[in-house]
Amino acid sequence: xxxxxxxxxxxxxxxxxxxFPLLALALILFLDFILIPGFFKFQVRDGNLxxxxxxxxxxxxxxALLAIGMTLVIATGGIDLSVGAVMAIAAxxxxxxxxxxxxxxxxxxxxxxxxxxxxxxxxPLWVVLLVTLLxxxxxxxxxxxxxxxxxxxxMVATLILMISxxxxxxxxxxxxxxxxxxxxxxxxxxxxxxxxxxxxxxxxIFALTWLLTxxxxxxxxxESVGINSRSSFFSGIxxxxxxxxxxxxxxxxxGIAGLVASANIKTSDANNIGWSLELxxxxxxxxxxxxxxxxxxSILASIVGAMVMQAVTTSMYALGVPAFALLAIKGVVVIxxxxxxxxQVRGFFQFIVADRKETKP
Amino acid sequence: xxxxxxxxxxxxxxxxxxxxxxxxxxVAYGIGAILYPAMRNPQVFFNLFRNNxxxLISAIGMTLVILTGGIDLSVSGVVALxxxxxxxxxxxGWNAWVVILLMLLIGISIGATMGSFITFLxxxxxIATLAGMWFARGMxxxxxxxxxxxxxxxxxxxxxxxxxxxxxxxxxxxxxxPAPYVSISVxxxxxxxxVAIYITHFRRFGRIVYAIGGNEGRNERSARLMGLSxxxxxxxxxxxxxxxxxxxGVALGVFVSSGHGLYASGFELxxxxxxxxxxxxxxxxxxxxxxTLFGVMVLGVTQILIQFTGSLSSWWSRIxxxxxxxxxxxxxxxxxxxxxxxHRVKEMQELAVARRRRWALAISGIAxxxxxxxxxxxxxxxxxxxxxxxxxxxHCEVKPFxxxxxxxxxxxxxxxAYHRTAGTRCVDELYAVYPDGRVVGNNGKQEVEGQVDPxxxxxxxxxxxxxxxxxxxxxxxxxxxxxxxxxxxYLTIYYHNQEKTVTAVDGGVDMQPEYGYTLxxxxxxxxxxxxxx
Numbered sequence: 001x002x003x004x005x006x007x008x009x010x011x012x013x014x015x016x017x018x019x020f021p022l023l024a025l026a027l028i029l030f031l032d033f034i035l036i037p038g039f040f041k042f043q044v045r046d047g048n049l050x051x052x053x054x055x056x057x058x059x060x061x062x063x064a065l066l067a068i069g070m071t072l073v074i075a076t077g078g079i080d081l082s083v084g085a086v087m088a089i090a091a092x093x094x095x096x097x098x099x100x101x102x103x104x105x106x107x108x109x110x111x112x113x114x115x116x117x118x119x120x121x122x123x124p125l126w127v128v129l130l131v132t133l134l135x136x137x138x139x140x141x142x143x144x145x146x147x148x149x150x151x152x153x154x155m156v157a158t159l160i161l162m163i164s165x166x167x168x169x170x171x172x173x174x175x176x177x178x179x180x181x182x183x184x185x186x187x188x189x190x191x192x193x194x195x196x197x198x199x200x201x202x203x204x205i206f207a208l209t210w211l212l213t214x215x216x217x218x219x220x221x222x223e224s225v226g227i228n229s230r231s232s233f234f235s236g237i238x239x240x241x242x243x244x245x246x247x248x249x250x251x252x253x254x255g256i257a258g259l260v261a262s263a264n265i266k267t268s269d270a271n272n273i274g275w276s277l278e279l280x281x282x283x284x285x286x287x288x289x290x291x292x293x294x295x296x297x298s299i300l301a302s303i304v305g306a307m308v309m310q311a312v313t314t315s316m317y318a319l320g321v322p323a324f325a326l327l328a329i330k331g332v333v334v335i336x337x338x339x340x341x342x343x344q345v346r347g348f349f350q351f352i353v354a355d356r357k358e359t360k361p
Numbered sequence: 362x363x364x365x366x367x368x369x370x371x372x373x374x375x376x377x378x379x380x381x382x383x384x385x386x387x388v389a390y391g392i393g394a395i396l397y398p399a400m401r402n403p404q405v406f407f408n409l410f411r412n413n414x415x416x417l418i419s420a421i422g423m424t425l426v427i428l429t430g431g432i433d434l435s436v437s438g439v440v441a442l443x444x445x446x447x448x449x450x451x452x453x454g455w456n457a458w459v460v461i462l463l464m465l466l467i468g469i470s471i472g473a474t475m476g477s478f479i480t481f482l483x484x485x486x487x488i489a490t491l492a493g494m495w496f497a498r499g500m501x502x503x504x505x506x507x508x509x510x511x512x513x514x515x516x517x518x519x520x521x522x523x524x525x526x527x528x529x530x531x532x533x534x535x536x537x538x539p540a541p542y543v544s545i546s547v548x549x550x551x552x553x554x555x556v557a558i559y560i561t562h563f564r565r566f567g568r569i570v571y572a573i574g575g576n577e578g579r580n581e582r583s584a585r586l587m588g589l590s591x592x593x594x595x596x597x598x599x600x601x602x603x604x605x606x607x608x609x610g611v612a613l614g615v616f617v618s619s620g621h622g623l624y625a626s627g628f629e630l631x632x633x634x635x636x637x638x639x640x641x642x643x644x645x646x647x648x649x650x651x652x653t654l655f656g657v658m659v660l661g662v663t664q665i666l667i668q669f670t671g672s673l674s675s676w677w678s679r680i681x682x683x684x685x686x687x688x689x690x691x692x693x694x695x696x697x698x699x700x701x702x703x704h705r706v707k708e709m710q711e712l713a714v715a716r717r718r719r720w721a722l723a724i725s726g727i728a729x730x731x732x733x734x735x736x737x738x739x740x741x742x743x744x745x746x747x748x749x750x751x752x753x754x755x756h757c758e759v760k761p762f763x764x765x766x767x768x769x770x771x772x773x774x775x776x777x778a779y780h781r782t783a784g785t786r787c788v789d790e791l792y793a794v795y796p797d798g799r800v801v802g803n804n805g806k807q808e809v810e811g812q813v814d815p816x817x818x819x820x821x822x823x824x825x826x827x828x829x830x831x832x833x834x835x836x837x838x839x840x841x842x843x844x845x846x847x848x849x850x851y852l853t854i855y856y857h858n859q860e861k862t863v864t865a866v867d868g869g870v871d872m873q874p875e876y877g878y879t880l881x882x883x884x885x886x887x888x889x890x891x892x893x894x
């Protein structure tokens with residue numbers, strides 16, 4: 001009896017949204033602990049922390065950023081397939097704003113020397129960031145308008161931008177991979193302040209989203225739209241604007257992720273930046289326990305989900321699995337996860353828990 | 362008159378998207394034929410089918426899946442897996458027919474597994490087939506991480522048999538063109554189309570498929586309550602699509618004579634787009650298998666037009682396909698709005714407002730895109746100086762082609778000069794083949810030499826120039842920046858006082874098959890570099 005009063009019972013723990021993702025993460029890290037010696041070692045260089053665990057956090061930050069926006073979209077009962085393409089567009093715009101000269105035909109040696117200068121940029125950094133994020137927002141707005149106002153099914157509406165987005169990104173840079181030499185920009189992806197800089201970005205966006213959804217009514221509106229959009233409409237929630245907000249925010253997050261990804265590799269690579277990351281992001285949200293049909297969501301759980309995906313990747317690299325063969329393992333992990341989340345297996349778990357309760361008087 | 366047209370339209374509303382697509386195909390092709398005389402050659406028209414046979418095969422299966430309200434992302438992975446697996450098995454000397462059968466079985470089993478996950482475990486089709494795609498694509502690289510050439514008699518027969526079009530041979534002869542032909546995979550794809558039309562529109566199975574997907578995919582429950590065998594049908598649909606993917610993989614393998622895990626990347630998007638453009642609604646329950654044929658043709662015509670225009674880059678096709686999809690989804694939702702609002706005046710008015718809004722949206726969207734394009738194309742020249750492409754890949758640097766060196770090699774008497782760069786192992790190799798059979802390779806660090814039979818070399822050169830039409834318009838450069846792990850090829854052939862250089866990138870589907878055949882002929886005679894430790 002006393003047990004039920006305490007908030008920290010076994011049941012509460014297993015029913016928490018964070019339980020399954022954290023369990024999966026712990027399981028993977030435990031396997032790493034056994035199989036890979038030195039996986040948990042930290043190194044301190046110039047006051048900055050390095051190590052495999054930090055690598056997981058750093059490489060997972062792009063997917064985590066996407067997952068934050070994707071969580072809101074999926075919570076409204078939608079889906080956004082275009083985030084990878086939006087990342088590519090954002091990266092192309094940013095690179096073009098810093099180094100537009102490579103698009104022309106001939107380049108004199110002076111200009112060649114100038115653009116290779118790490119302090120050279122065409123537009124100041126704040127303009128680059130502002131315009132890039134604005135482009136991300138516009139892409140999100142486009143998706144949102146199609147879904148909320150033109151009433152096109154989310155998957156179809158965002159598929160349009162997914163297909164044409166990479167073409168647009170290549171159009172922006174005229175098919176050229178623009179190299180980025182500007183150091184302050186590269187700091188976004190490669191910088192360290194004790195921890196990798198991109199982690200602070202994730203934390204900041206997470207805090208922003210958390211305040212937005214949990215300290216105002218927007219979070220509840222999103223959940224109610226996801227559970228039943230028509231009855232939300234009748235109870236006075238402007239479900240169209242809520243959906244529009246969710247997609248726009250997702251575009252914004254994809255813009256930031258594009259900045260991080262392009263700063264990390266110091267190129268605008270329209271073909272490869274964000275390739276199939278939309279799938280990773282959706283999967284991270286699913287691992288985080290948000291139902292694809294919409295409704296209740298947890299942003300923190302989605303971030304943990306992103307880290308689960310990255311932990312699998314990093315530990316497979318550490319074990320020496322080649323990059324492409326990794327996809328097969330990822331596929332198997334997805335199958336395991338969906339099995340774990342399917343109603344049958346859940347029912348089985350509940351059956352065990354219930355069974356135990358009955359045997360214990 | 363107007364009324365009669367209106368009545369006709371509302372009576373045959375179901376066929377509007379299909380008709381629009383069909384008209385679009387022929388109008389676009391007609392415009393192309395007016396602008397580019399080369400497109401008047403009937404062979405170019407039949408190449409539409411020849412080059413896209415495997416897309417059609419896969420799109421037929423995808424149409425059924427989409428009709429049930431589901432989606433299948435795994436097709437690209439399964440196609441890549443079947444090309445690699447069949448190439449590897451054929452290299453080990455398996456019988457081609459056994460291999461083809463085995464590939465179909467692989468497709469069927471992957472499809473059936475995903476189908477059961479979706480049906481019995483209630484997993485979202487999106488997630489389950491995504492897992493399938495990753496699994497299949499990953500398995501490719503367990504088999505081989507490099508391209509494997511297929512050198513098999515039956516595969517060559519399947520790929521190179523020319524089936525003449527009855528009645529057109531004489532006509533082409535009058536015009537002075539060679540007789541137009543299609544390949545065996547075109548025939549296979551049309552047989553499959555016939556079978557699919559029969560089972561979807563004339564069998565009980567098809568009715569159940571429509572019943573499951575009807576009412577924007579919400580009908581599954583009512584279908585179940587009606588006592589229809591929903592579960593079996595759904596599993597069967599995904600299994601059928603798996604079979605189609607396997608068949609498409611075999612067709613692609615036959616077409617490009619090689620297998621690689623990076624083939625067909627982004628293929629699922631092309632397939633889904635062609636199904637949507639063919640008039641099938643992604644929400645399920647509406648559409649015709651026959652429309653898919655026109656959807657695939659739209660894709661093909663777009664690519665042909667972009668190729669013939671020359672100045673447009675390949676990424677334009679992606680943008681055009683996106684815009685076409687937008688237009689078709691707009692048309693479909695307009696029709697849906699017409700249908701729904703027939704009864705009540707007030708709703709009609711609201712719908713008219715919504716419709717106007719939708720049109721405004723579509724037009725402003727297109728205008729926005731056009732403006733951006735214009736801005737981007739005109740701003741950089743205003744900013745003054747510029748430079749040719751800095752082609753540095755994230756994974757691997759694509760070295761500039763050593764054109765001068767190649768030219769020197771040809772001057773020294775080489776008949777084949779082949780430069781390959783980038784790829785999974787970051788290579789930069791230059792090979793020269795001399796008429797006496799001497800092969801010299803150079804990768805910047807070491808030189809290797811090999812020797813082939815001069816008679817064999819002569820045979821290869823004849824095959825390349827006669828069968829593959831190396832010195833004709835048929836083979837042209839399809840250069841774009843390679844994907845992170847693709848190879849960039851630069852191949853010069855000098856034979857009978859003719860010289861031609863063509864560049865291409867593998868891993869894409871825009872490399873012409875003849876180029877692929879040529880590479881698969883040349884690759885085996887090149888000496889191997891010792892791997893750096």
